[in-house]
Amino acid sequence: MADTSRHILGSYDAALSALQNDLLMMASLCERNLRNSLGCLLQRDEDLCNVTIADDEEIDQLEKQVDKNGIDLLRRFQPVATDLRHVVAAMKLAGNLERIADQAVNIARKARKLNRAPLLPEVHFLDPMYREVTSMLSDVLRAYTENSIDLAISIPARDKTLDAMNHEITENLTVQMTKFPERITEYLDLIFIARHLERAGDHVKNIAEDVVFAIAAEDIRHMGAQRPGSAADLLGEKAGEAEAWKAGDSVAS
């Protein structure tokens, strides 16, 4: 059988590559902005706050570019099967990445405001949440680039952990408010930042669900307790077939 790694139409491959390149560029900028938003807060760096806010414009433009490329691809090549799922997933991923970047901007704005007041030692309450959400984002992007169902499927459970962290931080900061009512505004800003991180985690979870659909054609959204914990849970005996398929085997060949 012919080499099937590429499409017969070279322009189809080029369009898919362009779509993925723009998406990966967007993902990379989004990761950087989220990391920078942490720096804004911990390093009390106003310039970094301004840069993070300004860099969002580039991500917004890339989101529009990914959507345009996706629509052009649908119009020109009418993709099916894996190609179709990847194009749809790319467009949905772009939307979620843009919203994560928006959360980074919200954090930077809050940080800029907090940095004008005396240092709050409680900013370090947010460290574990930051580490978890940036790690989740990094992992889900790796799952996307490496076609790893297991890695993507592990994300929703981590989002639950993030929600619990947010809840705990909010409670702790509420206690601090009662102790130091003169700084209630700053504590409220920290609670909002925790909330922005939690929202970013929600978008990472959405991305993970779209990545699973793109790879395995299985919709794991809104499954509650039935949500699968691994590729084997999701695909059962088909998990092995999916691996073999990815490796290029074919029952019919």
Place this chain on the structure above:
Amino acid sequence: MERTQDIIPLPKPAGPSAPPETPAPPALRNAFEVANLDVWYGQKHAVQGITLNVPERTITAIIGPSGCGKSTFLRCLNRMHELVPRSRMTGSILFFGEDLYAAQIDPAVIRRRIGMVFQKSNPFPTMSIAENVTVGLRLNGIRNRAFLRDRMEQSLRMAALWDEVKDDLGKPGVSLSGGQQQRLCIARAIATQPEVLLMDEPASALDPIATMKVEELIHQLSRDYTIVIVTHNMQQASRVSDKTAFLYLGRLVEFNDTDQLFTRPREKQTEDYISGRFG
């Protein structure tokens, strides 16, 4: 409405009657049950070991690259491949449970019950539009003018052509446009009220508007007919069919619900073909 001639008895309605307050939808029977079908043209092994069932009142698309055996398979379903010299077939095809290839079966009768529409529209050039539609009935001895007239109008309406030709029924069939000629051929095929329509790339020679009209017609006809359509146009297969079979080098690679086959095919070879990685 009368049927011209039946050798195979008409199938009986399936299943016991349900209580009136909760009518159960009748289970779909298989119009065709194909088992281990092999076809040779001389030394060429055109179809190899195909087994699949075609449910009644569904649209089944056959896709695959040129030379994969699509048209041969289709022609086996109404025994038209027998018209090709040195053709040979093994395996079995049941038509509503009856052996299509049993010794007592008359192929001519089978072809009345299983109509066919070809890639190139082929109205009879010396006949008018009306005569083209009723030719099958007249060849079967029906002479009642009122009946022929009613059946002609009904067939042209079903083929979504009546409004366009009702004032020109006496004009030659070949005076119509390509898309109209193909719909005329579909009207001719359904005038004898077959149970199944086989379509061999029925829209491949038509412009996009005519193609859409034929696709809409196929969709409308599927309420009453079992349709098997060979097409090179995968978007067309995706749009019009309920089930799709992918053939490659004479073999059935995958047969699945159309939405499944075009979003999550089971076989890598199917994926490679439908996404344009070989062909």
